[in-house]
Amino acid sequence: MADISASFAGLSLRKCIYNASGARSMTPEELAALGNSEAGAILTKSCTLLPREGNPEPRYQDLEWGSLNSMGLPNLGYEKYIELSPELKKYGKPVFASVSGLSLEDNMKIIEAMNASEFDAVELNLSCPNIPGKPQVGYDFEDTEKYLEEISAICRKPLGLKLPPYFDFAHFEQMAGIIKKFRVRFLSCINAIGNALVIDSEKEIVIIKPKGGFGGLGGRYIKPAALANVRKFHELLPDIPIIGVGGIFTGRDVFEFVLAGATAVQLGTVLMQEGTSCFGRVARELEEIMDKKGYPSLERFRGKLKVIE
Ligand code: DHB
Numbered sequence: 539m540a541d542i543s544a545s546f547a548g549l550s551l552r553k554c555i556y557n558a559s560g561a562r563s564m565t566p567e568e569l570a571a572l573g574n575s576e577a578g579a580i581l582t583k584s585c586t587l588l589p590r591e592g593n594p595e596p597r598y599q600d601l602e603w604g605s606l607n608s609m610g611l612p613n614l615g616y617e618k619y620i621e622l623s624p625e626l627k628k629y630g631k632p633v634f635a636s637v638s639g640l641s642l643e644d645n646m647k648i649i650e651a652m653n654a655s656e657f658d659a660v661e662l663n664l665s666c667p668n669i670p671g672k673p674q675v676g677y678d679f680e681d682t683e684k685y686l687e688e689i690s691a692i693c694r695k696p697l698g699l700k701l702p703p704y705f706d707f708a709h710f711e712q713m714a715g716i717i718k719k720f721r722v723r724f725l726s727c728i729n730a731i732g733n734a735l736v737i738d739s740e741k742e743i744v745i746i747k748p749k750g751g752f753g754g755l756g757g758r759y760i761k762p763a764a765l766a767n768v769r770k771f772h773e774l775l776p777d778i779p780i781i782g783v784g785g786i787f788t789g790r791d792v793f794e795f796v797l798a799g800a801t802a803v804q805l806g807t808v809l810m811q812e813g814t815s816c817f818g819r820v821a822r823e824l825e826e827i828m829d830k831k832g833y834p835s836l837e838r839f840r841g842k843l844k845v846i847e
Contacts, residue, residue: 540828541835542821544578544802546779547659547696547723549632551578551802553821554836555792558726558783558806559584559636559661559700562814564613566622573629575814576821580626581804582619584638584663587647589615593668593748598810599736604757604785605807606736608668608748611638616648623656636700638663640672642685646692653694659723660695665702667732667754674732676702676713683716690720698724698781703731703763707770714774726781726804727767730754757807761785765798772799772841787816789823799841 544554556579562568564583572580592612599606613619619635626633635657639645645662652660664676664685675681676699690697699722704710717725734755736745744751764784772780782800786792787808795803808816833839 540825540833542824542828544836546781546801547698549579549658549696551632553578553817554796554802555817555820555824556802556804557581557809558804559663560607560609561806561809563636566625569622569626571814573626573631576818577631577814578802578817579632579634580629581634581661582636583613584611584636584666585613585616585619585648586611586639587616587644589613589618596746597748597753599745600807600811601736601757601759604755604759605810606734606746606753606755607730608746608753610668610748611640611666616651620651620655620657627656632658634659634661634698635695636661636663638666640669642688645685645689649689649693649695653692655695657695659698660693661698661700661724661726662689663700663729665700665729665732667702667730668748670749674702674729676729679712679716682713683719686716686720686722690722696723698722698726700726700729701767701771703728703760703767703784704770705763710767710770710774714771717775717778722778724779724781724801725771725775726783727771728760728764728784730756731760731763756784758785758787761791765794768795768800769798769843776841786820789820789825789827792820792824793827793839796836796840797843799843801836801840 593610779801782795
């Protein structure tokens with residue numbers, strides 16, 4: 539049987555597939571279910587300084603080709619996740635904290651506290667699209683550099699970044715140039731495509747309540763954008779492990795992300811729609827493809843996507 543383990547940021551995952559932040563990862567019960575599942579790691583919902591209720595409902599809708607959400611960062615507050623961290627370690631897999639403070643100062647306080655937690659690593663979220671009045675940090679290159687200067691100076695856990703999708707080669711290059719200056723241990727690409735709009739034409743109405751119906755698009759709609767971001771960052775930053783996320787529903791999808799350069803992958807919309815059984819299913823589908831192709835491990839084909847000469 540093919541080996542689908544992965545290592546990055548000094549951590550070993552028995553399976554390269556785990557949850558995307560936000561998908562079934564907010565409450566102690568949801569995190570325990572991830573622990574008990576075949577997921578290769580546990581990643582929390584993005585946390586803020588204080589607990590938050592989030593945006594008014596309806597704020598998440600499944601769609602035939604994915605999902606639309608404007609959750610507004612509902613979470614239990616960083617202290618609760620730190621308190622849970624020793625219990626989460628008991629599942630015997632790496633445990634990641636997603637951090638999404640509402641300001642640089644908030645992020646500094648949270649990361650400072652994370653240093654003394656049982657979390658194995660931090661995924662700093664630079665790409666939440668759903669807080670009215672708060673632009674995505676990852677689309678402001680000056681702000682991103684300032685965040686990284688301050689945060690990388692105090693973060694003693696391996697630090698990764700959750701990036702928004704980029705759509706222009708100049709932006710990939712600018713972002714890669716900034717990331718290179720700091721000790722960033724992994725990149726999770728991509729967050730939802732922000733501020734998308736889905737319309738119910740029968741009722742002539744939007745499908746979620748916050749922000750006039752605008753929300754983060756996930757699922758199959760965004761897979762080509764996610765693959766492009768993984769590919770481009772892998773090319774520009776070959777020494778930084780890339781975690782692929784966006785529209786992964788099957789083992790074949792994972793295979794494509796690894797070909798594009800991913801070291802591991804996260805499941806978001808499919809986890810929302812199918813529940814935690816998706817981890818075992820997708821893992822087995824990936825193993826089957828690798829066995830058929832004769833690849834004993836992910837290294838054998840990682841980044842080896844061919845182009846047409
Ligand atoms: C939320 C959505 C995101 O895409 C994200 O990165 C963080 C938070 C949310 O709406 O809760």
